[in-house]
Amino acid sequence: MSEPCHRQGDEIGIQRDYWNREADAFKRIYSRNKPAFSAWLDKVFRRDMFQRFEFTIGNCQPIAGRTFLDVGCGSGLYVIELARKGAATVVGIDIAADMLALCRQFAERENVQDRCTFAVSDLLQYSPDAPFDVTIGIGLFDYISDPLPVIAKMRQVTTDKVVLSFPRLWTWRAPVRRARLAVRGCPVYFFTKRRICDLMRQAGFERHTITRVGKLHCVVGVVGRE
Numbered sequence: 001m002s003e004p005c006h007r008q009g010d011e012i013g014i015q016r017d018y019w020n021r022e023a024d025a026f027k028r029i030y031s032r033n034k035p036a037f038s039a040w041l042d043k044v045f046r047r048d049m050f051q052r053f054e055f056t057i058g059n060c061q062p063i064a065g066r067t068f069l070d071v072g073c074g075s076g077l078y079v080i081e082l083a084r085k086g087a088a089t090v091v092g093i094d095i096a097a098d099m100l101a102l103c104r105q106f107a108e109r110e111n112v113q114d115r116c117t118f119a120v121s122d123l124l125q126y127s128p129d130a131p132f133d134v135t136i137g138i139g140l141f142d143y144i145s146d147p148l149p150v151i152a153k154m155r156q157v158t159t160d161k162v163v164l165s166f167p168r169l170w171t172w173r174a175p176v177r178r179a180r181l182a183v184r185g186c187p188v189y190f191f192t193k194r195r196i197c198d199l200m201r202q203a204g205f206e207r208h209t210i211t212r213v214g215k216l217h218c219v220v221g222v223v224g225r226e
């Protein structure tokens with residue numbers, strides 16, 4: 001079960017420091033040019049990171065001409081893919097400035113910078129000028145002890161749907177990952193399907209689906225506002 005253990009300010013500071021330190025290493029996970037052994041490790045241990053990408057982009061359709069918010073956008077994989085596929089605008093927000101520096105470089109390399117905006121912020125402090133068609137939060141709730149206010153705010157700033165991922169609690173990887181990240185000073189949280197259901201209902205989503213993707217729950221919440 002995930003357990004709230006930090007005040008929000010402390011948690012953001014801890015996560016910001018961790019992800020600023022880890023930005024380059026995180027970006028390398030998605031690199032296609034890897035030694036064979038690293039590629040094999042990814043295939044075995046990180047397969048669902050690639051599957052959740054397919055799930056998310058598939059559930060963001062239609063993409064062309066629509067607006068997207070990516071909360072905890074990291075090194076920008078999703079932002080850039082949505083922009084490449086013709087999104088009108090994509091806003092990526094993240095608490096780690098070093099991650100956003102990678103996003104900006106990536107956007108320029110792919111020549112989509114005119115449709116991408118980045119802001120150093122957590123969602124609770126962020127006030128968009130207009131709502132988004134779709135909001136995504138992928139690999140984000142692993143690092144948030146109290147997800148309800150964040151999911152509720154996602155709903156508030158979204159007109160169509162949200163696409164989210166949550167790490168599953170009852171897997172062999174959960175305790176291993178918890179211990180590995182604890183040593184590096186990064187708390188991590190895991191979720192049951194029942195808890196996610198409660199969170200989505202409490203956040204005001206009338207409908208949602210939860211799909212098991214490897215060691216993750218991938219969630220689509222329909223806002224249903226025009």
Ligand SMILES: C[S@@+](CC[C@H](N)C(=O)[O-])C[C@H]1O[C@@H](n2cnc3c(N)ncnc32)[C@H](O)[C@@H]1O
Pocket residue numbers: 012015016019026071072073074075076077078093094095096099121122123137138139140143144
């Ligand atoms: C595992 S990375 C995922 C990045 C990206 N979504 C992906 O899947 O490639 C998690 C990201 O969430 C960011 N993050 C953690 N807590 C956050 C919060 N409360 N608000 C916004 N971003 C946060 C971290 O800085 C980090 O860049």
